[in-house]
Amino acid sequence: xxxxxxxxxxxxxxxxxxxxxxxxxxxxxxxxxxxxxxxxxxxxxxxxxxxxxxxxxxxxxxxxxxxxxxxxxxxxxxxxxxxxxxxxxxxxxxxxxxxxxxxxxxxxxxxxxxxxxxxxxxxxxxxxxxxxxxxxxxxxxxxxxxxxxxxxxxxxxxxxxxxxxxxxxxxxxxxxxxxxxxxxxxxxxxxxxxxxxxxxxxxxxxxxxxxxxxxxxxxxxxxxxxxxxxxxxxxxxxxxxxxxxxxxxxxxxxxxxxxxxxxxxxxxxxxxxxxxxxxxxxxxxxxxxxxxxxxxxxxxxxxxxxxxxxxxxxxxxxxxxxxxxxxxxxxxxxxxxxxxxxxxxxxxxxxxxxxxxxxxxxxxxxxxxxxxxxxxxxxxxxxxxxxxxxxxxxxxxxxxxxxxxxxxxxxxxxxxxxxxxxxxxxxxxxxxxxxxxxxxxxxxxxxxxxxxxxxxxxxxxxxxxxxxxxxxxxxxxxxxxxxxxxxxxxxxxxxxxxxxxxxxxxxxxxxxxxxxxxxxxxxxxxxxxxxxxxxxxxxxxxxxxxxxxxxxxxxxxxxxxxxxxxxxxxxxxxxxxxxxxxxxxxxxxxxxxxxxxxxxxxxxxxxxxxxxxxxxxxxxxxxxxxxxxxxxxxxxxxxxxxxxxxxxxxxxxxxxxxxxxxxxxxxxxxxxxxxxxxxxxxxxxxxxxxxxxxxxxxxxxxxxxxxxxxxxxxxxxxxxxxxxxxxxxxxxxxxxxxxxxxxxxxxxxxxxxxxxxxxxxxxxxxxxxxxxxxxxxxxxxxxxxxxxxxxxxxxxxxxxxxxxxxxxxxxxxxxxxxxxxxxxxxxxxxxxxxxxxxxxxxxxxxxxxxxxxxxxxxxxxxxxxxxxxxxxxxxxxxxxxxxxxxxxxxxxxxxxxxxxxxxxxxxxxxxxxxxxxxxxxxxxxxxxxxxxxxxxxxxxxxxxxxxxxxxxxxxxxxxxxxx
Numbered sequence: 024x025x026x027x028x029x030x031x032x033x034x035x036x037x038x039x040x041x042x043x044x045x046x047x048x049x050x051x052x053x054x055x056x057x058x059x060x061x062x063x064x065x066x067x068x069x070x071x072x073x074x075x076x077x078x079x080x081x082x083x084x085x086x087x088x089x090x091x092x093x094x095x096x097x098x099x100x101x102x103x104x105x106x107x108x109x110x111x112x113x114x115x116x117x118x119x120x121x122x123x124x125x126x127x128x129x130x131x132x133x134x135x136x137x138x139x140x141x142x143x144x145x146x147x148x149x150x151x152x153x154x155x156x157x158x159x160x161x162x163x164x165x166x167x168x169x170x171x172x173x174x175x176x177x178x179x180x181x182x183x184x185x186x187x188x189x190x191x192x193x194x195x196x197x198x199x200x201x202x203x204x205x206x207x208x209x210x211x212x213x214x215x216x217x218x219x220x221x222x223x224x225x226x227x228x229x230x231x232x233x234x235x236x237x238x239x240x241x242x243x244x245x246x247x248x249x250x251x252x253x254x255x256x257x258x259x260x261x262x263x264x265x266x267x268x269x270x271x272x273x274x275x276x277x278x279x280x281x282x283x284x285x286x287x288x289x290x291x292x293x294x295x296x297x298x299x300x301x302x303x304x305x306x307x308x309x310x311x312x313x314x315x316x317x318x319x320x321x322x323x324x325x326x327x328x329x330x331x332x333x334x335x336x337x338x339x340x341x342x343x344x345x346x347x348x349x350x351x352x353x354x355x356x357x358x359x360x361x362x363x364x365x366x367x368x369x370x371x372x373x374x375x376x377x378x379x380x381x382x383x384x385x386x387x388x389x390x391x392x393x394x395x396x397x398x399x400x401x402x403x404x405x406x407x408x409x410x411x412x413x414x415x416x417x418x419x420x421x422x423x424x425x426x427x428x429x430x431x432x433x434x435x436x437x438x439x440x441x442x443x444x445x446x447x448x449x450x451x452x453x454x455x456x457x458x459x460x461x462x463x464x465x466x467x468x469x470x471x472x473x474x475x476x477x478x479x480x481x482x483x484x485x486x487x488x489x490x491x492x493x494x495x496x497x498x499x500x501x502x503x504x505x506x507x508x509x510x511x512x513x514x515x516x517x518x519x520x521x522x523x524x525x526x527x528x529x530x531x532x533x534x535x536x537x538x539x540x541x542x543x544x545x546x547x548x549x550x551x552x553x554x555x556x557x558x559x560x561x562x563x564x565x566x567x568x569x570x571x572x573x574x575x576x577x578x579x580x581x582x583x584x585x586x587x588x589x590x591x592x593x594x595x596x597x598x599x600x601x602x603x604x605x606x607x608x609x610x611x612x613x614x615x616x617x618x619x620x621x622x623x624x625x626x627x628x629x630x631x632x633x634x635x636x637x638x639x640x641x642x643x644x645x646x647x648x649x650x651x652x653x654x655x656x657x658x659x660x661x662x663x664x665x666x667x668x669x670x671x672x673x674x675x676x677x678x679x680x681x682x683x684x685x686x687x688x689x690x691x692x693x694x695x696x697x698x699x700x701x702x703x704x705x706x707x708x709x710x711x712x713x714x715x716x717x718x719x720x721x722x723x724x725x726x727x728x729x730x731x732x733x734x735x736x737x738x739x740x741x742x743x744x745x746x747x748x749x750x751x752x753x754x755x756x757x758x759x760x761x762x763x764x765x766x767x768x769x770x771x772x773x774x775x776x777x778x779x780x781x782x783x784x785x786x787x788x789x790x791x792x793x794x795x796x797x798x799x800x801x802x803x804x805x806x807x808x809x810x811x812x813x814x815x816x817x818x819x820x821x822x823x824x825x826x827x828x829x830x831x832x833x834x835x836x837x838x839x840x841x842x843x844x845x846x847x848x849x850x851x852x853x854x855x856x857x858x859x860x861x862x863x864x865x866x867x868x869x870x871x872x873x874x875x876x877x878x879x880x881x882x883x884x885x886x887x888x889x890x891x892x893x894x895x896x897x898x899x900x901x902x903x904x905x906x907x908x909x910x911x912x913x914x915x916x917x918x919x920x921x922x923x924x925x926x927x928x929x930x931x932x933x934x935x936x937x938x939x940x941x942x943x944x945x946x947x948x949x950x951x952x953x954x955x956x957x958x959x960x961x962x963x964x965x966x967x968x969x970x971x972x973x974x975x976x977x978x979x980x981x982x983x984x985x986x
Contacts, residue, residue: 029335032379036368047078063101073095075108106127125137146169151170203248205269211223218241254268261281323343333391407430477489511530539568659689662696673700673701699739794829890908892914896931897919
């Protein structure tokens with residue numbers, strides 16, 4: 024590529040260096056300066072008198088020492104990063120002298136730096152000047168090229184002065200114009216003559232072989248150098264600039280014109296072009312050898328800095344004076360002219376370079392320059408964004424978008440989006456928004472905008488590809504936009520893919536109105552997912568899918584629920600004939616994405632065939648799998664779902680009641696609720712239908728152990744005017760008096776009589792209540808006239824009321840007449856009279872017995888007793904002494920009594936009777952303190968006064984004895 028097509032810039036600031044003192048300034052102006060090199064933060068000047076002057080960064084002479092006594096110093100090399108300096112002086116009458124100096128080690132004699140080694144460079148005793156010099160950084164090998172075409176290599180330990188060997192490795196008829204080392208596994212020496220470029224292996228594999236010709240064209244003196252970073256050799260010839268690497272010649276760049284000097288500064292190639300010759304004739308051999316130094320001192324020359332990687336000219340200028348040397352140090356490039364002027368070339372900052380490129384709209388070069396400089400992504404993206412803005416202004420929207428996409432990392436999306444909001448640029452906008460999602464940089468608004476673009480273009484394929492691609496986007500926004508745009512199937516797909524089960528059901532019910540699909544989806548999930556969704560949409564599902572929804576409720580609340588699973592199915596064999604079967608076969612090939620269509624088999628086919636799904640692969644699994652384990656909720660939590668669905672509610676309640684492991688409290692809730700629903704349905708019916716539902720309600724509560732609270736049943740029965748319910752519950756709860764009172768309060772005399780006959784034998788207190796009710800009004804008395812006598816007879820026979828109480832009850836309403844109670848009164852009076860007469864006779868009898876006992880006791884205590892018994896009451900034998908007589912008139916042999924010690928002897932004949940009396944007395948004394956026995960007996964007795972008298976006789980009411 025010719026340099027004439029390269030862009031030219033001014034990426035260097037040029038300033039002339041003005042040394043601070045006159046001594047330093049004179050060094051550059053005088054002709055005494057024979058050579059120059061730089062390194063280790065210093066500048067080294069060699070003079071014709073063999074002295075070396077060391078200058079600091081301020082260009083002040085900091086040190087001077089005599090390096091050579093004979094001849095000028097023509098070549099110097101400072102080993103960068105060390106204190107080593109190599110100098111070569113030439114005197115054509117003698118061989119060149121090479122010395123190695125240690126600048127940090129002073130010589131005790133001279134006070135200057137220490138000379139580590141010194142030797143004469145051999146050239147076969149041929150007196151020719153040195154035209155090129157190169158050395159390795161460790162000074163283990165040095166190469167010296169001569170104008171007669173020979174090259175001498177010096178090997179050895181020059182630093183420690185352990186000797187060195189010299190060998191002429193190359194000879195040619197053409198003068199040597201350049202030597203450079205390339206270090207590596209093998210050390211290669213590159214040689215340049217006026218007519219060739221060669222390589223010579225110095226050490227390593229291939230050592231000892233003759234020089235290898237790389238190019239049949241050579242170069243002038245100073246037109247060969249090495250790129251320290253890459254190791255490539257740079258050669259400048261009149262036609263182009265050439266690079267040589269390990270594999271030979273590399274890239275070349277056409278640049279017509281003679282070349283004087285070439286140097287490498289960082290990534291730039293510094294090129295000095297001498298003034299063009301006045302004569303058009305070809306340059307002679309001497310002209311090529313000396314590089315054009317014979318030109319007039321004041322003729323102008325050109326200096327250029329080239330970036331061969333990016334192919335642009337970083338700096339170019341024309342100098343009025345010839346350029347003597349180019350060197351680099353302190354991060355800058357310096358140029359010394361023949362008239363003694365020193366110029367500093369300071370590279371501009373990257374931002375200044377980029378600003379220059381922006382002004383010239385050279386954004387591609389700016390991008391490449393930034394990449395080469397190793398800028399971070401932020402700066403790189405800034406350039407890309409500017410490039411995109413430039414292309415957008417030019418109307419190249421597609422290329423501009425490509426730049427924006429590359430700079431997407433740290434570009435504010437809104438800046439780009441605003442540029443492409445025009446409907447004609449919607450495809451570019453979609454591309455950018457898709458990349459935002461791909462890079463996970465999209466916000467909710469970006470997702471909304473992208474989906475709106477898809478909807479505007481009606482591009483369903485892209486919409487589906489976007490949601491299926493796995494691209495990162497805001498799920499909530501995507502689903503919301505799909506629902507808003509009517510893409511319900513896509514919304515369902517997204518929700519299923521991301522496990523948003525609640526949203527799937529919501530879309531199917533609220534948007535698609537596909538209740539069967541929603542119920543099927545719910546039933547396929549675990550209880551923790553299924554139950555909340557079932558409860559949330561229970562009313563809608565019960566309204567549109569009453570049968571399936573009710574059975575799902577039953578399965579879950581009875582603990583039998585398990586998620587429905589799909590299994591691979593065997594294809595159903597086609598039946599011959601019939602258009603319906605043909606349509607079904609064709610339907611299986613119709614793709615229905617986002618749906619799981621199931622087919623319910625007909626009763627005839629359930630036992631023989633297995634029905635496939637719409638895609639012919641899956642269908643519901645059988646029930647061989649056991650139910651899932653979960654905490655069964657209380658049945659009452661489902662009651663609110665069945666509002667306005669009484670038929671399904673009844674099925675649910677009845678199914679739950681069939682479960683035997685139901686909690687008792689839950690049974691109460693189920694029975695009570697089912698009873699209430701039965702009554703509500705009965706209230707809405709008439710005729711036989713009403714009786715049927717009332718019979719179900721009666722059956723529910725008809726039993727000894729009903730799981731319902733009596734108060735709830737009574738309340739519900741009362742609110743529904745269900746009399747049988749109140750009666751049954753009161754009867755089961757033993758509230759027979761309440762049953763009678765309910766009939767009485769309702770004025771149902773026939774019901775009251777029926778209740779009295781049914782419950783009267785077990786509840787005697789009903790008869791006094793019946794007496795009061797039957798005589799409460801003339802109408803009731805008329806209806807119960809015959810029953811009144813039965814009531815009065817029962818009260819009289821069982822003593823349920825005193826006669827006075829009966830009279831008071833009958834006289835309360837003044838309804839009953841004396842004729843109605845005449846017989847009752849006469850019978851009562853007659854019975855009382857007989858009882859009084861009997862009591863009087865008993866009193867007289869008790870008094871007579873008491874007087875007889877008292878008299879007998881008095882006689883036993885005051886009169887002597889005469890015993891005339893002649894036989895023993897025990898053995899029946901004749902009495903003989905000793906004999907024992909008792910006051911009870913029984914006599915015994917003393918031996919028949921068998922007395923024990925001093926124990927008081929008791930009549931054996933009377934002892935059992937006396938023991939009974941003592942035990943009876945003791946029982947009376949003990950029962951005197953058991954007042955609860957007295958109260959219980961009094962409560963159960965029909966003759967209260969008689970019971971009191973009896974216990975009074977037992978001593979219950981006697982005052983306690985005082986000690």
